[in-house]
Amino acid sequence: MTDKDYLNSLRIPTKEDPIRVLSSACLLGELCGVDGTSNGVYQSALQLMKHDTVKLVPFCPEDFAMGTPRETPDCEGGDGHDVLDGKARVVTQSGKDLTQEMIAASLKMLQVAKENDVELAFLMDASGACGSQVIYNGSRFSDTKEYQIGMGICAAQLDRNGIKTVSQRDFAAVEILFAKLNPNHQINQEAIDYDQTEWYREYFGK
Numbered sequence: 001m002t003d004k005d006y007l008n009s010l011r012i013p014t015k016e017d018p019i020r021v022l023s024s025a026c027l028l029g030e031l032c033g034v035d036g037t038s039n040g041v042y043q044s045a046l047q048l049m050k051h052d053t054v055k056l057v058p059f060c061p062e063d064f065a066m067g068t069p070r071e072t073p074d075c076e077g078g079d080g081h082d083v084l085d086g087k088a089r090v091v092t093q094s095g096k097d098l099t100q101e102m103i104a105a106s107l108k109m110l111q112v113a114k115e116n117d118v119e120l121a122f123l124m125d126a127s128g129a130c131g132s133q134v135i136y137n138g139s140r141f142s143d144t145k146e147y148q149i150g151m152g153i154c155a156a157q158l159d160r161n162g163i164k165t166v167s168q169r170d171f172a173a174v175e176i177l178f179a180k181l182n183p184n185h186q187i188n189q190e191a192i193d194y195d196q197t198e199w200y201r202e203y204f205g206k
């Protein structure tokens with residue numbers, strides 16, 4: 001769940017001193033998805049990019065570790081924290097084990113975050129690397145496609161090193177961020193986070 005208290009506590013940025021945000025590169029339009037696309041277009045990302053009081057630092061950990069195009073890595077038997085703790089692994093649709101590559105990718109993402117002294121990470125949900133709310137459990141291409149609540153490996157690496165994350169589909173949380181970036185932004189009170197959606201509540205029985 002996104003830490004809204006943290007978002008509310010963010011400083012008021014200026015053009016000269018913008019909030020530094022690490023972002024999944026695909027959300028900013030880079031063609032780094034597994035199939036060489038940017039994984040679609042997301043309104044929250046487009047809106048974020050319009051602000052001049054944010055400095056966006058794009059990074060794609062999977063492209064760094066495996067190149068593009070590539071097979072799709074997903075956590076199996078646990079989430080990204082479990083992978084980092086050696087209790088779960090990363091598999092692709094062909095059964096390839098990419099656990100070590102993804103751990104290396106997460107460490108590189110952490111390094112980029114530290115080098116840029118980021119204050120937040122804006123991440124693509126559902127990715128075995130960048131997911132921060134919901135990810136797949138096992139390959140998303142398996143006959144028994146299954147979701148789990150949890151973070152991907154890179155989000156988990158950032159999280160355990162004190163870097164807060166927000167998903168592109170946590171609309172209520174992103175509204176708080178927009179209000180920080182632009183004091184004139186009127187918060188949409190009807191916006192909800194992903195864990196408040198009907199699908200999430202039904203699927204996970206919450």
Ligand code: SF4
Pocket residue numbers: 023024025026027032033034039059060061062063124127129130
């Ligand atoms: S690893 Fe992250 S940045 Fe790269 S394509 Fe997947 S979601 Fe986007």
